[in-house]
Amino acid sequence: MKLHGATALVTGAGGGGHGRHFVEQLIERGAAKVYATARRPELVEIPGAEVLRLDISDSASVAAAAAHAGDVDLLVNNAAVSPGVNLVDGDPDTIRSTMDTNFYGTLAMARAFAPVLAGHGGGAILNVLSVMAWSSYDGANAYAASKAAQWGLTNALRLELAGQGTLVSTLMIGMAATPTMKAYAAATLGAGMLPEGLLSDPADNVRAALDGIEAGEIEILADTMAIEAKAALAGAPRSFDPFTGVA
Numbered sequence: 001m002k003l004h005g006a007t008a009l010v011t012g013a014g015g016g017g018h019g020r021h022f023v024e025q026l027i028e029r030g031a032a033k034v035y036a037t038a039r040r041p042e043l044v045e046i047p048g049a050e051v052l053r054l055d056i057s058d059s060a061s062v063a064a065a066a067a068h069a070g071d072v073d074l075l076v077n078n079a080a081v082s083p084g085v086n087l088v089d090g091d092p093d094t095i096r097s098t099m100d101t102n103f104y105g106t107l108a109m110a111r112a113f114a115p116v117l118a119g120h121g122g123g124a125i126l127n128v129l130s131v132m133a134w135s136s137y138d139g140a141n142a143y144a145a146s147k148a149a150q151w152g153l154t155n156a157l158r159l160e161l162a163g164q165g166t167l168v169s170t171l172m173i174g175m176a177a178t179p180t181m182k183a184y185a186a187a188t189l190g191a192g193m194l195p196e197g198l199l200s201d202p203a204d205n206v207r208a209a210l211d212g213i214e215a216g217e218i219e220i221l222a223d224t225m226a227i228e229a230k231a232a233l234a235g236a237p238r239s240f241d242p243f244t245g246v247a
Helices: 018-028 059-068 092-118 141-160 179-188 202-215 224-232
Strands: 007-010 033-038 050-053 074-077 124-128 167-172 219-221
Touching (some): 007 018, 018 202, 059 092, 092 124, 124 141
Parallel strands (some): 007 033, 007 074, 167 219
16 A cells, blocks of 8 residues: 555554654655554654554543544554563463453454445554564563464454455564663663674664555565564474574
C-alpha cells in the first residue's frame, strides 16, 4: 500500500523506541494523518501527530479508539510489555498480564479495526514482533510465549482478513537499541556486557518495516539477528543467546 496520503494508527508511541520512529517516519513519508497512541499520552511529544490515549489491554479503551479513528487504513500494533519472568516460577498475574497485552491486546485491536480497514479498501496491519517468538530465553519466557502466540495470531489474521483485501504483515526484530532493551540488558547482563554493534537501530528497523508495507511483504526481517533466527527454524528448537542471537 502507498503510505503517502494514508492514515495510520501506531500503538505504544509513548516511549523512545520503535513506536516513536513509526510515527515520525510515517509523517516524513507524507501520511495524511498519524494517530500516536499510548497509555500515557502526556509522554507523546511528536510534532504533526494526533495523540490519543489507548490501553490495548482495556476493551473500552480499544473501542473508543476505533470509534474516534474511523479513517485509519494502516494499523501498527507496536505496543507490548516485556517483564523478565519465567513461566514456572514467575508471578502468575504478571504472566497473565503479559499475554493480555501482547496477544489479547493485539487481537482486540485487529477485531476493532478490521471493519474500519475494510471500509477503506482493506489497508494493512503490521504487527511488531521479536525473534523470541521463535526461541525462548531463560529469564523472560513469559514474554517469549506471548510473542510466539502473537506470531500465530498474525498468521491467522492474514488468512481471515485476506477476503477483505487487508495486508497483514509481521516485523521481526532481534535486539534493538531501545530504552527498554538497554535497561533490561544492563539489569540482567551487566552494563557494557553486550558486544559492540549487536543492537540494531530502531530507526533502521522501522524504515525496513515501512518499505516492506509499501512493497506488500507479509514478513519483514529487520536485522541480521532476525534473518539468522528465521534460518534456524529449519533445525531443532534452540534457546536465545543475547550475545549471538539464537544459540
